Amino acid sequence: MNSRPSRFRTEWFASAGQARRDVLSGIVVALALIPEAIGFSVIAGVDPRVGLYASVAIAIVISLLGGRPAMISAATAAVAVVVTPLVRDHGVSYLFAATVLMGLFQIAAGLLRLDLLMQFVSRSVVTGFVNALAILIFIAQLPQFVDVTWHTYAMVAGGLAIIYLLPRVTRAVPSPLVAILVLAAISIALGLPVRTVGDMGRLPEGLPGLSLPHVPLTLETLRIILPYSLTMAAVGLLESMMTAQIVDDMTDSESDKRRECMGQGGANIAAALVGGMGGCAMIGQSVINVGSGGRTRLSTLVAGVFLLFLLAVLGPVVGRIPMPALVAVMIMVSIGTFSWASIPNLLRHPPTSSVVMAATVAVVVATHDLARGVLVGVLLSGLFFAGKVQRMFAVEREEAGDRVTYRVSGEIFFASVARFARAFTAEPGRHVRIDVSDAHFWDISAVGALDKVIARLRRDGSQVEVAGYNEASANLVDRFALHDKQVELAAH
Numbered sequence: 001m002n003s004r005p006s007r008f009r010t011e012w013f014a015s016a017g018q019a020r021r022d023v024l025s026g027i028v029v030a031l032a033l034i035p036e037a038i039g040f041s042v043i044a045g046v047d048p049r050v051g052l053y054a055s056v057a058i059a060i061v062i063s064l065l066g067g068r069p070a071m072i073s074a075a076t077a078a079v080a081v082v083v084t085p086l087v088r089d090h091g092v093s094y095l096f097a098a099t100v101l102m103g104l105f106q107i108a109a110g111l112l113r114l115d116l117l118m119q120f121v122s123r124s125v126v127t128g129f130v131n132a133l134a135i136l137i138f139i140a141q142l143p144q145f146v147d148v149t150w151h152t153y154a155m156v157a158g159g160l161a162i163i164y165l166l167p168r169v170t171r172a173v174p175s176p177l178v179a180i181l182v183l184a185a186i187s188i189a190l191g192l193p194v195r196t197v198g199d200m201g202r203l204p205e206g207l208p209g210l211s212l213p214h215v216p217l218t219l220e221t222l223r224i225i226l227p228y229s230l231t232m233a234a235v236g237l238l239e240s241m242m243t244a245q246i247v248d249d250m251t252d253s254e255s256d257k258r259r260e261c262m263g264q265g266g267a268n269i270a271a272a273l274v275g276g277m278g279g280c281a282m283i284g285q286s287v288i289n290v291g292s293g294g295r296t297r298l299s300t301l302v303a304g305v306f307l308l309f310l311l312a313v314l315g316p317v318v319g320r321i322p323m324p325a326l327v328a329v330m331i332m333v334s335i336g337t338f339s340w341a342s343i344p345n346l347l348r349h350p351p352t353s354s355v356v357m358a359a360t361v362a363v364v365v366a367t368h369d370l371a372r373g374v375l376v377g378v379l380l381s382g383l384f385f386a387g388k389v390q391r392m393f394a395v396e397r398e399e400a401g402d403r404v405t406y407r408v409s410g411e412i413f414f415a416s417v418a419r420f421a422r423a424f425t426a427e428p429g430r431h432v433r434i435d436v437s438d439a440h441f442w443d444i445s446a447v448g449a450l451d452k453v454i455a456r457l458r459r460d461g462s463q464v465e466v467a468g469y470n471e472a473s474a475n476l477v478d479r480f481a482l483h484d485k486q487v488e489l490a491a492h
Helices: 003-011 016-044 048-065 077-090 092-111 114-120 123-145 150-169 175-190 219-251 257-273 283-291 297-312 323-337 342-348 351-367 370-390 417-422 444-459 471-480 483-491
Strands: 073-075 279-281 393-400 403-412 431-441 463-467
Touching (some): 016 073, 016 077, 016 175, 016 297, 016 323, 048 073, 048 257, 048 279, 073 257, 092 114, 092 257, 114 257, 123 150, 123 219, 123 283, 123 351, 150 323, 175 323, 219 279, 219 283, 219 370, 283 297, 393 417, 403 417, 403 444, 431 444, 431 471, 444 463, 444 471, 444 483
Parallel strands (some): 403 431, 431 463
């Protein structure tokens, strides 16, 4: 009875002071979302409203359904890149249908506990993912410095000065918000020749409408959207799970990643129904939110609601916000996101960990595809781990008259079976005892290798006995081994 109100307060209204920080951080995020959502819409080849409405719907819904308080989800580049061919070849209606199916796949992933796959992502991969994303965020700001006057450079420098120096004076108001408001006031008052949010694309007017995707409900439609929906769902969940882990680390708290999977699915379905594209968690905006003091679901809800207010009511005013102010905020995000300790750690950490981290960064930066980078990192981690573990066993031979004992210790699995088999030599006419009391057989490859060793020794005229199985190994051998069954058959 008492846990429910307590949990509600923790996730929504921890205190009056925290609520104030959540509201202010949500406002900062809402302002920073506008140019990004417009940019992602351009990447996908759709109207800016598609990205903006998606960001509104996803942020509001995920604040209610998500498993990670204070994490920001909206339209993202990772999903936008995936759907570009779909929009080009079939139109925006198919994008909405694919987004609905994407949401259903993500809900199914949550029900099937696919979030548990995150335990196979090593810390080196997470660090590489974070560093690569920080680099991409910085690179994304570079076009704003092309063909501009010195005013842009001055405003970005001024914005960074406010962002980093104001916290030394007061933390009552998030410094990124102050930077945006101050630079906007200066730009509008002086009429400075700098790019504005309005230059990024036409802002929507009014509230989004609710409607179903206008596509034929046929198998042909399913054939078209299915590959895109699966890819969108996988990329979205991967980025969301990674971002959730990063926010967990930043806030020293835990999140419900299964709930986050299903929440992402519900949010994407809602986005499609209001004419929005698919999305997922945004590490840059999440870092802005947490860095500005956001800790609860209230900050995410405020971000979505205030973004809607900005678009529906203050559109003309928002359009006059100078881009250099938002560029300064994103550069701050890039600097704050990058794990600077990982650079000296390249020499201190094991070489394999450094290779995994560097490879993840290189692939993501080269392809601009987070999923590919993480996949490469996970594969390398798996290969290095398998290589390390396969050396974690030993076979010792002891001889006493016509009896030979092989003492096996360590881990026997698919990567170590070749070395395991080579450790046994021919023992013609002898009694061979294989002592596995300090060993563990992990898979059928290990059991198959044991079968081959025993069969080879028996062909050479040896009497073979195996002793010392632990419970798990005994169960595996009992189910899949052949050598013990052959003995039993011979006895009959």
